Amino acid sequence: MPETDGQDSLTFAARVPQVLRALGQAVAAPRHDVPVGMLEGRVTGLSGLSVSISGMKDFTGLGDRVVIFGLDGRETDAEIVAFRQDIAIAMPFNSLEGIGSGCRVIFKLFDKERRKMMAGGALAVNAGWQGRVIDPMGQPMDGKGLLPSGGLPQKIHATPPDAALRARLGPRIDLGVRALNLFTTCREGQRLGLFAGSGVGKSTLIGMLARNTACDVAVIALVGERGREVREFVEDDLGPEGLAKSVLVVATSDTSPLMRREAAYAAMSVAEYFRDQGKSVLLLMDSVTRFCQALREIGLSSGEPPATRGYPPSVFAELPRLLERAGPGVPDAQGNAGQITAMFSVLVEGDDQNEPIADAVRGILDGHVVLERRIAEAGRYPAINVLRSLSRTVPGCNSDEENQLVRRARAILSTWEDMQDMVRLGAYRAGSDPKVDEAVRLAPALEEVLKQSRNEAATLAESFQALRAVFAAG
Numbered sequence: 001m002p003e004t005d006g007q008d009s010l011t012f013a014a015r016v017p018q019v020l021r022a023l024g025q026a027v028a029a030p031r032h033d034v035p036v037g038m039l040e041g042r043v044t045g046l047s048g049l050s051v052s053i054s055g056m057k058d059f060t061g062l063g064d065r066v067v068i069f070g071l072d073g074r075e076t077d078a079e080i081v082a083f084r085q086d087i088a089i090a091m092p093f094n095s096l097e098g099i100g101s102g103c104r105v106i107f108k109l110f111d112k113e114r115r116k117m118m119a120g121g122a123l124a125v126n127a128g129w130q131g132r133v134i135d136p137m138g139q140p141m142d143g144k145g146l147l148p149s150g151g152l153p154q155k156i157h158a159t160p161p162d163a164a165l166r167a168r169l170g171p172r173i174d175l176g177v178r179a180l181n182l183f184t185t186c187r188e189g190q191r192l193g194l195f196a197g198s199g200v201g202k203s204t205l206i207g208m209l210a211r212n213t214a215c216d217v218a219v220i221a222l223v224g225e226r227g228r229e230v231r232e233f234v235e236d237d238l239g240p241e242g243l244a245k246s247v248l249v250v251a252t253s254d255t256s257p258l259m260r261r262e263a264a265y266a267a268m269s270v271a272e273y274f275r276d277q278g279k280s281v282l283l284l285m286d287s288v289t290r291f292c293q294a295l296r297e298i299g300l301s302s303g304e305p306p307a308t309r310g311y312p313p314s315v316f317a318e319l320p321r322l323l324e325r326a327g328p329g330v331p332d333a334q335g336n337a338g339q340i341t342a343m344f345s346v347l348v349e350g351d352d353q354n355e356p357i358a359d360a361v362r363g364i365l366d367g368h369v370v371l372e373r374r375i376a377e378a379g380r381y382p383a384i385n386v387l388r389s390l391s392r393t394v395p396g397c398n399s400d401e402e403n404q405l406v407r408r409a410r411a412i413l414s415t416w417e418d419m420q421d422m423v424r425l426g427a428y429r430a431g432s433d434p435k436v437d438e439a440v441r442l443a444p445a446l447e448e449v450l451k452q453s454r455n456e457a458a459t460l461a462e463s464f465q466a467l468r469a470v471f472a473a474g
Contacts, residue, residue, distance in 0.1 A: 037109040041088070043068065043101055049091055049257065049301040051078060053105050056088040063120040063157060066090060066107045070098030078105075079120075079258055082302035089302050093137070093258050123266060125273040126151030130217060133234065133248040136262035141250060154269040156262065160324040167328035167337035170280070172397050174460045176212020177205070179384045179450045181463040182406060184369055184391040185398055188280055189328040189339035192391065193288075193361050195346045195353055196371035196383075202345050203229070204454050205371070205382045206284050207237025209343060210246055212457040216279040218246040221267030224260050224290030227252040237454070253290075257301075260294035268325050275329045275338035282341050283326055289347040292319070292357050308356045316360055323364050353388075367391035380451055387414055405467050409446055411435075416443035438474070445470045 041055030051068065060066070060080055068076045068090075076099065082089040092099070109115075123138045128148030133141045140147050170188030175181055186192060196202045210218045220238075222230060230250055234243060247270050251263035264285060271283045285291075295315045304312035326342035344365065348358050353370065362368050369389045376383035387410065395403040416439040422428045423440055430437060449466045452458065458466070 035108040035110055039107040039109055041066075041105040041107070043099060043103040043105060044087065045101060046096060046099065047301070049096070049297060050081070051090045051092065051096070051099060052084075053080075053088045053090055054086065056080070056105070056107060057083075057086045059109065060088060060107055064107065065121060066105050068092065068099055069104045069106075071100050071103060072098040074098050081298055084303070091256070091258050091298060091301060093256055093262075095256070120155065120157035121262070122153045122155050123269055124149075124151040125154050125270050127274075127277075129247045129270065131244050131246070133230075133250060134266075136249060136251050136259050136266040138266070152273060154273050156265045156269050158269065158272065158325065160321070161328075161330050165330050167331045167339075169328060169393065170339050172460065173280070173341055174212075174214040175209060176214070176457045176459070177208055177382065178452055178458040178463040178466065179382060179386055180369065181458065181460050182409070182449075182467060183384075183386040184367055184389050185394050185460075186341065186367070186391055187393045187397050188341050190367065190391070190393055191323065191326050191342040191344065191365045193344050193346050193358075193365045193368045194371065195348055195358055195362075195368055197348055197373055200371045200373050200376045201381050201383050202347075202371060203233055203286065204237055206286055206343070206345065207233065207239070207242060208382070208452075208454055208457075209282065210238055210284060211242035213282045213341075214280075215282040215341065216245075217274045218242070218282040218284065219267050219271040219274070220246055220248045221263050221283075221285040222248065222250045222252075223263045223285065223287060224253045224294065225250065225286065227254060257294040257297040260290060261298065264288075264291045264322060268322060271340050271342075272325065272329075275340050278332070278336055278338045280339050280341070283343070285342070285344045287345040287347045288319075288323075288361055289345075289349075289357050291322070311356060316356075319360055320364050323361070366393065380447060381454075382452065384450070386410070386450065387417065402464055405464065405471070408471065409467060412439045412442050413446060415439040442470060442474045445474065 039056065039059050041053045043051055044054045045052040062080055064080045066078050066080065068078055070076060076092045076094050078090040078092040080088050080090050126148055132144065132147060134147065135141050169190055173186050173188045175186060184192065194202060194205065210220060222233065230252065234248065238246065249263050249267040249270065251259045267283065267285060271281045274281045292311065292315050295318055296311050299312035299314045300306065304314060307313050323344065326340040328339050329337045331337040344361065346358050346361050349355050367390050370385045371383045372385045375385060415435050419428060419436050419439065428436060449470060
């Protein structure tokens with residue numbers, strides 16, 4: 001026993017420096033998640049959707065988040081959206097009920113590194129989020145329990161990649177929809193707008209894209225959606241197959257403007273996380289219009305003057321900051337880069353394709369797809385007007401033979417659109433114009449190619465083969 005005690009003593013003595021070194025590192029290690037102080041302010045007034053707070057000057061800025069303690073004891077998160085001299089103007093993420101003048105407001109003070117991440121909020125995203133439905137704050141909404149812990153913090157209000165450093169567009173991507181594959185052929189990292197009025201089949205098309213697009217993961221943002229339609233979209237339009245590879249970020253129409261705005265930013269942050277892992281990501285956002293309406297409510301409540309159709313100037317400044325975040329990432333050391341292929345739906349008011357939001361979005365994106373009520377009423381779905389739709393990467397991403405096929409199909413459909421009323425009225429005599437005769441003969445078959453049921457998928461190769469078959473038969 002004495003010999004054993006001596007050996008233990010020697011072993012312990014040898015380990016003392018190692019233990020002390022580990023303790024020193026633990027004590028010295030910075031804890032960025034622990035606040036270094038607490039700033040306290042008071043509510044001085046409420047106006048519309050905003051709250052005026054005193055005592056926040058010198059330590060807070062735009063995008064900082066505070067906690068308001070209501071008269072009923074409820075804690076409400078809010079974001080600072082403006083300043084008026086020494087008064088901070090904040091907007092709560094939830095309702096204003098229970099908040100009154102004199103209510104206590106706190107702002108947690110962190111070190112510089114943590115503060116950069118906290119401004120505007122951050123989400124700790126990880127791959128386990130696939131197949132889940134979450135709110136803009138990263139909380140689960142699907143009743144499947146807590147989200148997997150861990151993950152990389154993603155800044156919600158991040159800046160787009162440096163334009164001079166980001167990669168170029170990737171190869172063609174198969175969207176699984178014949179009309180899109182043929183007439184608005186898309187490359188990985190491209191951004192398209194889906195322009196449509198209400199009830200024209202926009203949500204159904206988004207569900208088809210989520211299920212059928214050849215991507216690694218799909219991120220879907222439902223901004224300002226009707227509450228009853230969320231479950232219908234998940235179960236009917238998306239389905240189990242689409243949900244398995246998707247992350248849904250949802251803020252329904254009854255939530256605050258900040259929550260609706262954050263839904264778009266949070267979805268973009270989730271997409272950026274997967275893109276930074278080198279994956280091909282499909283981002284679907286429905287809709288940019290409701291995102292802009294939320295920005296309008298925030299801007300007007302903070303005192304901005306209304307400009308174009310009631311939208312304050314900040315809306316049109318904020319749009320490119322969001323939309324430009326989609327696209328190719330920055331290549332790694334091996335030259336590989338992830339891609340965010342994005343489809344942003346735009347709910348055009350009164351079917352006016354030139355209203356301010358539609359016009360601004362069209363100028364930022366790399367192409368547009370127009371869904372028309374007239375086509376939907378005729379029973380052809382998806383109701384895409386291929387003559388008014390455009391992809392800016394065509395014809396560069398197709399072969400010469402494929403471009404020739406598409407050009408011929410466009411010419412035939414254009415002639416048919418001009419002459420179909422005369423043909424149906426019997427005012428056109430067969431043989432008068434070879435181009436019209438060809439359109440009369442082939443346009444119905446082309447219309448059949450453009451039709452596609454919600455549960456049907458069509459690859460790029462199958463889409464172009466269907467077009468070849470029409471011309472071969474004609």
